[in-house]
Amino acid sequence: MTVDVNRRAVLGAAALASASLALPQIMVRAASAAVPIADAQNSGFNRFKFGEFQVTTILDGLRPGDGPHPIFGQNQSAEAVAELMEANLLPTNKFVNSFTPILVNTGSELILFDTGLGAGARENGMGQLASRMAASGYKPEDVTVVVISHMHGDHIGGLMENGAPAFANARYVMGQAEYDFWTAPERMSGPTVGGAKAVAANVKPLAEKTTFVGDGGEVVSGLGAMLAAGHTPGHLIFTVESGGKTLVLTADTANHYVASLQRPDWHVQFDADKDMAAATRRKVFDMIATDRLPFIGYHMPFPAVGYVEKLETGYRYVPETYQLDL
Ligand SMILES: [Zn+2]
Incomplete structure (x- = not known):
């Protein structure tokens, strides 16, 4: 015991x-x-010098959702799309879309390409262009030219803020064919009605301050427009030339860095004319691959700057690392 x-x-x-x-x-x-x-979140901007110009890409926001199939590979089986995602270490039933407007400071003009989703998307974490532009050192009032690649909501949503122009001192450059398409009276019914209403609210009030351009148009010296139709009828892409170098702003020519680039012929739900969009993708990215040009794609993974390597089936996205800083 x-x-x-x-x-x-x-x-x-x-x-x-x-x-x-x-x-x-x-x-x-x-x-x-x-x-x-x-x-605290990432400040959401990325900056590099390009010839005499300064380029800033700004993340307007991220939108996670179901997919990529059938948004990407609409005319393919779910299995075929899943196989490509798996081969690229991506999930097969979810994807994240990103939205990246671009600022180009030429020394005499501050040019904004596309405006994000705007105030309506802010409660879901998007529509951050203005706040992140401020973090990068520019105010909306500093923008002298706003360029619109095409008139989908994720590109024109930020044009207006509280019913007034968000970039108070800017003039605008937009595609004539794009504007004509969305403002035609017949768009106000059927599948285009949502888009047409957004254009009526956000774009039409700015028409008097807009220069409408087409293929071969010029934004300012060194900044040219090219028609790259298919995604929309008047979809424009742009070349930025400075110091003997060329950068291509491909807007929505390819909208998923794996699905759209590795399989450019796969149909994409967002493309108005699917075959024309596929042919345009091949043409634009063949040029970018052949000439080894840097490009910025509006829906490429942030910071959205990269190159492409030609593959047998399409192109491999190669993110820019330090090439443009040297
Ligand atoms: Zn888009």
């Missing part, structure tokens, strides 16, 4: 000793768990 008590006391003391030995570790763990989780 006494022995038992003693043993119990000894065991108890040992347990206490081991508990107190363990205590400092427990305290260390508790202390590290008590550090509040930081909630």
